[in-house]
Amino acid sequence: MSNIPKKNMEGSFSEVPGKYCVRDIAMADEGRKLIEWAESRMPVLMELRKMYSKTKPFKGYKIAGCLHVTKETAVLIRTFIEAGAELSWSGCNPLSTNDAVAAALADEGVSIYAWYDNGPDFYWCIERTIDIEPQLTLDDGCDLIDTVHEKHQDMAKNYVIGGTEETTTGVHRLRARAAAGELYYPVYAVNDAETKWDFDNVYGTGQSTLDGILRATSVLFAGKNFVVAGHGHCGSGVAKRAQGMGSNTIVTEVKATAALKATLNGHEVMTMEEAAKVGDIFVTATGVKDIIRKEHFEAMRDGAIICNTGHYDAEINITELEEVSKSKRTIRPNCEEYTLKNGNRVYLLAQGRLINLAAAEGHPSEVMDMSFANQFMSHLRLVEAKKADKAIPIEVMDLPVEQDEFIAETKLKMMNMAIDKLTAEQIAYINDYNAGT
Ligand SMILES: NC(=O)c1ccc[n+]([C@@H]2O[C@H](COP(=O)([O-])OP(=O)(O)OC[C@H]3O[C@@H](n4cnc5c(N)ncnc54)[C@H](O)[C@@H]3O)[C@@H](O)[C@H]2O)c1
Numbered sequence: 001m002s003n004i005p006k007k008n009m010e011g012s013f014s015e016v017p018g019k020y021c022v023r024d025i026a027m028a029d030e031g032r033k034l035i036e037w038a039e040s041r042m043p044v045l046m047e048l049r050k051m052y053s054k055t056k057p058f059k060g061y062k063i064a065g066c067l068h069v070t071k072e073t074a075v076l077i078r079t080f081i082e083a084g085a086e087l088s089w090s091g092c093n094p095l096s097t098n099d100a101v102a103a104a105l106a107d108e109g110v111s112i113y114a115w116y117d118n119g120p121d122f123y124w125c126i127e128r129t130i131d132i133e134p135q136l137t138l139d140d141g142c143d144l145i146d147t148v149h150e151k152h153q154d155m156a157k158n159y160v161i162g163g164t165e166e167t168t169t170g171v172h173r174l175r176a177r178a179a180a181g182e183l184y185y186p187v188y189a190v191n192d193a194e195t196k197w198d199f200d201n202v203y204g205t206g207q208s209t210l211d212g213i214l215r216a217t218s219v220l221f222a223g224k225n226f227v228v229a230g231h232g233h234c235g236s237g238v239a240k241r242a243q244g245m246g247s248n249t250i251v252t253e254v255k256a257t258a259a260l261k262a263t264l265n266g267h268e269v270m271t272m273e274e275a276a277k278v279g280d281i282f283v284t285a286t287g288v289k290d291i292i293r294k295e296h297f298e299a300m301r302d303g304a305i306i307c308n309t310g311h312y313d314a315e316i317n318i319t320e321l322e323e324v325s326k327s328k329r330t331i332r333p334n335c336e337e338y339t340l341k342n343g344n345r346v347y348l349l350a351q352g353r354l355i356n357l358a359a360a361e362g363h364p365s366e367v368m369d370m371s372f373a374n375q376f377m378s379h380l381r382l383v384e385a386k387k388a389d390k391a392i393p394i395e396v397m398d399l400p401v402e403q404d405e406f407i408a409e410t411k412l413k414m415m416n417m418a419i420d421k422l423t424a425e426q427i428a429y430i431n432d433y434n435a436g437t
Helices: 025-039 043-052 071-082 099-107 119-130 143-151 153-158 168-179 194-217 233-244 256-264 272-278 294-299 318-323 365-387 401-414 424-430
Strands: 014-016 020-022 062-066 086-090 111-113 136-139 162-165 187-189 225-229 248-252 281-284 304-308 325-332 335-340 345-349
Touching (some): 014 099, 020 099, 025 071, 025 365, 043 365, 062 071, 071 099, 119 143, 136 365, 143 162, 162 365, 187 365, 194 233, 194 304, 225 233, 233 248, 233 256, 233 281, 248 256, 294 335
Parallel strands (some): 020 111, 062 136, 136 162, 162 187, 225 281
């Protein structure tokens, strides 16, 4: 494997060229326990594992994955392997890999290139997963799909069957690519499935963002002015949880309907210009760049805490934060203290990268159960279409409602909950255009 390009980072790694590169394989045992813990809380995915471990529908198929290496992702990876797939994996954010989990996966034979803080080798890791020549790609944030499209065009046009995209920002990027006529294989927008977007982004981000802030700061939320930029799926979840912890919640928005929902949910709505003056804690959750900029840092109170939970680290303009600061130091893990030229201190968490994955463990297993059931089933859909020689349009595709229903029903069943069924009379009533007062 001498033709594999050298990575940029030096230091101590556990590495088998062509197979894996992780921080320290000796952490495997710790990682295995974390994965077992997640498995005990992901019943839908475990059910799918049971359903497909005998028939092995993915036999002969290779999947390259680019998604946060967490204990929950490991459960998804094991499920694909049980169902016959060959996988190669990288993280989708420089600060989101759990090194123990990566070690456990490498130790059980998964081809994986991932370690916490892999910034200089982020794309080297992605490239290594493409070395296996995947027929399927599984992405979170579109960096893998972009790399395949930009650097391996022949593979994208003639070899890859299809892919999936996990997050809102990735789906936006894909739709822009499709609109420009530059999408070369079909991709399912897993993010947009109801059992993903309305649960993972809302309840997952809501809880884990607060978890990340707590681990990085240990501050009291009650009584604080807690500013959330964006009141979409993630932002509404974060604001709701902060409100539940006793914060005075403030929302900034650019969309009138989202702002209106925020105010009726009991949050104060104002512009970032105003919020900057009164906020104690700031969280960006928009998927848009430059939400907090120079003029906002300069207006902030002494001691303000700033972080981001959107996919990319572009929401907080760190270059401008550096410009208005005279010094900085790390005051605790994932917490940089910037002393501004005006004498005030602001605290930037996790270098502006998604706080819940960089400073905590990402979403709880229970919500990732549904997101990853969607991932698994979407890839199954792509493979089944290929086997049946069914043409799939090259576009960003929504998932059928039946998939959401199957996942929600299975989840409820696993939670020992039953729901009512519509009676024949009720169905007739719904469909009766003459029924009235
Ligand atoms: N941290 C995580 O684990 C995690 C999980 C899921 C999604 N995400 C990411 O979080 C981001 C948000 O995702 P979402 O599903 O909530 O999207 P969404 O489209 O549901 O919500 C985004 C909201 O931000 C608002 N917005 C846009 N520009 C703004 C601005 N300049 N100021 C204030 N508000 C603005 C929009 O009007 C919208 O209401 C994306 O980048 C997504 O990929 C992160």
